[in-house]
Amino acid sequence: MKSTLGFAITGSFCTFSKILVEMKNLIDEGYKIVPIFSYTVAKTDTRFFIASDFRQKVVEITQNEPIDTLTSAEPLGPKGIIDVMVVAPCTGNTLSKISLAITDTPVTMAVKAHLRNNKPVVIGLSSNDAMGLNLKNLGTLMQAKNVYFVPFGQDDFLKKPNSLISDLRLIGPTVEKALQGQQLQPVIIPNK
16 A cells, blocks of 8 residues: 545535546555545535535545544644645635644644644645735745645636646646655646
């Protein structure tokens, strides 16, 4: 078996189908996945997924119930069971909280608990404001120790000029590099 991944999911609901595919790919590659849900993911029904249906799909893929409370996320640090933490999709809201060390959701608590062990965090960005007010938070995390980014680019520079999204198909290669202490390059990719 390869490494154990914490796979934290935040509310960029339009990417959830892609996330499920990548989780399955990682399981097929031999990773064990511990899913972690933000409060929004755990409770919000959208046009993309009903919250309970999405939870069921994640459980079917990972064979693990998602961590979805602060109290269940906090022990991840002391227990040291996670080798690498993936946050994908990572919304601008979550990106901001991570950069400012705010730990008010299961995802941000899990990331903080993981970083204190000096282990890698991989961020799969999905934000309509990454090149707006959130740019400073992106810059802060791009230079932070043990933080790596799934390569990203503008998804619609005409209609959403501040939007950035990671190529989620690159989660696996980014994890492999992060486990070696390296950023997968190029980190900025052309428009899709």
